[in-house]
Amino acid sequence: MTDTWRERLLPASFRGISFLIPQTSVPVGMKGQLHEFPQRDTPFFEPLGKQSQVHKMTAWVIGDDCFDRRDKLIEALGTPDAGELVHPWLGRMQVKPGECEMSHDLVGGGMITFDLTFYPDVPLKTPAARVNTQAQVVKSSESLLTSSLNRYQSAMGTVNQARLGLLQMRNSLSNVFSVVQQQFAPFVSVFTDVNGFAQSLMNSPGSLSSLFSSYFSSFSGSSFFSSRSGSGYRSAVAAATQQVGAVSSINTVSTIGGTDAVKASQATANLVQDSVLVQIGLIVSEMPVATQPESIESMPSVEQQALQPIVRPDVPVADDVIELRDHLNEAIHDASLKADPDHYLALNSFRQAVVKHLTAVAQSGVRLVDVTPPETLSALVLAYRRFGDATRAPEVVQRNRIRHPGFVPALPIKIAQR
Template structure:
C-alpha cells in the first residue's frame, strides 16, 4: 500500500471514529511509527548458537523464603533469603532434512560444561545452565524431532573474598609497640633510680616539660572550634556566624544553642580528665623507686595520658596534630658529667623522653587508623606524616640497641602503611579545577560530578567569599 492510498483511506473514513483509528494505525505503520506487533517482538530461539523452534514455554520465578514456625503461634515468620533461581522450560522441535545433524549439535551444546547463552523468544538473551535435554523421535514424523529443555539461570562463579581489618592490625601493632616501649623504659630506669633522689628528680623534671606541651595542645582553641563545627545544621556548617550565606542570624535560645553548650561542656570535661591524668603521671614520676611496681605504674600513667588526649580531641585529625607535637618533645641538654650520678641522670632523662615520645607516636598511629582521608592525595600525605614520625623513633631504637622496640615499631609502620594505602586506594585523586570566570558552586558540582548536592564539598575545599562566586582555580576531587 502506497502512502497516497493510506491518505485516501483516511479521507474516506473520516466520518467514523473506528475508521479514523484504523486509518491512523495504518498511517503510522506506513511511516514506520506504529507499535510493533507481538510477532515482531519474538526472537528466534537458540542455545549456544544452535537454533530450534519453540512451541511452548514456561518459567518459575519468585523469592527464596525460609518459613519459621513457632509453638503456640498461628502465623509464621517468612524470612526473605533473596531472589529465587529462575527456572525456564521450553518445548519445541527441530525440522529439516539435516535434523539429525541439528540434534547432534544440540546434544553437544547440552553436554558442554559451564553456563551457556540462551535466546528466549520473549525473555531475550539469558545466561543459563542446562538441566535436561529430551529428544523424541517418531516414525511418523521422520523430519521432525521433538525436544524439551529445562534451564536454570546462572551467574558468575564468585567466592567470598578475604578482607583484612587494617584498623585492627594497627591497634594490635600499637599495643605491641607500647609493651616494648615500657619494657625498654623499665630496663633502663631500674638501675638508674638506685642512685638516689637526684635521678627521680631528673625524671620529674623531664615529665614536667612534657606536661606543659600537653596542656598547650589540649587547650588549643581548634579543639573547641571543631567540636562546635560538628553540630548538625547550619550552625555547625558555618560555625554559628551565618545562616547559609544570607546574613547574620538572630541569636535566640534554640536547640542549637543547647547543643553548643553541651559540646563545650563535654570538651571541658574531657580536658579536665587529661589534666587529672597529667597530675597522676607527675605523682607517679615522683614515687619512682627501684621497685618494679612503681616503674610500671609510671609507664601506665604515661599511656593513660595519651588515651585521654585521644578521647579529648574532637576528631582524629586534631588528635594526630596534638600527638605529633607531643611526639616532637626534646628534653633540655644536661651539663657534661661523667660521674656515676651524671651518667645515671642522663640515662633516666633519655629513657623517660623516649617513653613519652613513643607513647605519643603510637597514639598518633591509632588516631590515623580512625582518620577518614578526603582523597587519595590526603591519604598519601597522612601516610608520609605517620612514617616520618615512626622512622625517627625506629632509628633511635636501632641506635640504642633496643631490638624489641625496633621490631615492634617496624611492624606498626607496616600496619599503618597498609591501612592508609588500602583505604586511600579507593578514593579519588585531587585535581585543579579552572574556570574562566567565577561560577556558582551548584553549577560546578553539576558540571564536575553531575550531582548538585556536592556543592558543599566544593565550598569546603575552595573557601570562596560567596558560593555564587567560586574561585577560578582551586583543588577539588577529580571524581
C-alpha cells in the same frame, strides 16, 4: 523500512547446537499468594517478587544428520555448567539446563523432538576477603605499648639510681615533660612540674610505666572522632597531626651529664614517644573507610536549607590524610632507628598497619582542587554554587583561613572536589 518480525528472529541453538523451536513459553509478571476469606468477596493478592525466568520450549532436530546433532545436544544438556541459549524471540542469554525429555517418532522420520527446560543462570559471587585495617591498627598499637613498657623497664633496670642528679634529669626532660603535659592530661595532677617529674623517676622509675599502662587500659580514640558533629575526620586528623609533631620533638635528649642520667632520660623519652604513637594509632583506628555519599539530583534552595539543612555524611579529605600518613611514617621511621631489634619489629609492624589504614581512608576520601571565584563572594554563596549545599560554608572558611565569611576574595582557594 523496518525489518519484519520474521527477519528479526534468531536461529535457535544451545552451546552452538542448532535446532528449531516451534513454540516456547516463559513465566512473566509477579508471583504471589492470593488470600481468599470466607464470607468476603474481596480477595487479596500478596506480591512475592518477580516470576523466575524458567524457559520451557519444544525443540526439533531435523535432517539427515539428526542423530549426530541429537547426540551432541544430549551431551550439551548433560553438562551442569551454564551455557549460551540463542532464543529466537528473546535473544542470547546464559542459562542452565534442567529437566528435559527426548522422543522419537517413526512416522516423523528424520526428526527428534525435545521438551527442554532452562533455568536462569545467576553467577555466584566469588568470596573476597576484606582486610580490617582498623583492627590491625588497634592490635599493632597494643603490641607496641607492650614492647615499649618492656623496653623501658629493661633500660631502667641498668640505671644506678644513686648516680642520678636532679638538675641533670630536669634539664634533659624539660621537653619530654612538656609533651606529657600536652598529650596526657590526667598526668598533670600527678606531676606538678618538671622537678616533680624528675624526682618521681629518680625515686620510683616504675611508676611512670604503671601510669601509662593504666592510662591506655581505659583510653578510647573515639573522643577525637565524633561523626555526629560532621567534623569527625577533620578533628581526628588535626589531633593526630599535632601529636606527630610532639613525637618528633622528643626523639632524642641532651647527652650532657652522667651516663646514668642520659640513659634514664633517653629511656623516659622513648617511653613517652612510644606512648604518643600508641595514642595516635588508637585515634587513627577510629577513622573508618568512608562510604561515598550518593549524589543529590535536585538540590533544595537556600531558603529550604535554612529550614532543613542537608544531612551530609562525613567524608575525609584525601590530601589531609595523605599528609598525616607521610609525616607519621617519617616520625615512626626516625624512632625505629634507635630501637633494639625486638622493639624495631614492633615499631615497623605498627608503621605498616597505620600506613595501610590511612591509605585506605585516603582512597575513600575526596581530593582538594584549586578554584578561583569569579568575583568576591560570601562563603555561603560559594558553597551553594559549588556543592549545592550552603551548610558547607564553614568548610570553605576554615580550609582557606578566610578572615570574614562574607568576603571570599577572587583568588585561588582550595576546596573539596565534591
